[in-house]
Amino acid sequence: MGLLGAKAPPERAERALDVLRVTVALLILIHGLFRLVAGGITPFGVWLESQGFPLGFGWALAVTLFELVGPVLMLARRWTSFAALGHAAILTLGMILVHLPFGWFVVGAGRNGIEYSVILIVSLLTIAWAYWPMRRSAA
Template sequence: MKNNFYLCAALSVILLMHSVVSIFSGDVNNFGRLYLDTIGFSPFGLYLAWAVKLIHLFSALLIWSDRYVKPVSICNMFILMLGIYFIHWQNGWYVVGGGTNGIEFNILLICCFLQLIFNGKRGSGSS
């Protein structure tokens, strides 16, 4: 059994759900056009939104297959940090409970990706 099986499984499911659902619902288009474009990323907001969702989608598959875990983790941590800066910071810490749409979930995911990076038994290439 590979190291961090449950962590990899959870991250893969979270990344799949975060990408696949918004792709099929069309929310990725709305996020690009109605949010990213309006905060200064126009005319590239739609492309950035799709890039993020596709990175999440392929990251889930690569994490699950135990390939390129370190670069995938770095890319996702960068996305999560940008999410904190542009979206979640203004809402405080809590995702639910003491507030809404805060940074706590992003911080947890960043820590999970850090665990994958600094676990010396996982390679950055193939297994």
């Protein structure tokens, strides 16, 4: 079989998935920690209310807490699919509200676009899929 048709050994594929899971979890954790430490929860809540979300501060606090707890769960391989799907949902909403009006590119041919959000969302969906609990077969 040629190089293009070769499959990665299971151990290597598992380690690659670990690298993806840990990297994405740390990126999200840093995002939430920065908002918390920099006093960004209240401004985030005010912005959410300006976008028509009731109880903006409550939503901002909930998102921030999820950005702190969810990555820890992902790092510990506990409730990994739940955490990844939750983050994918949060990022999808953020992508639509914040980044989509700026187009595709984050830098270069544009600014503040959706491309970074897309790769994070696809990564999170991949992690959720890989860690989805197996059904027990009826034997």
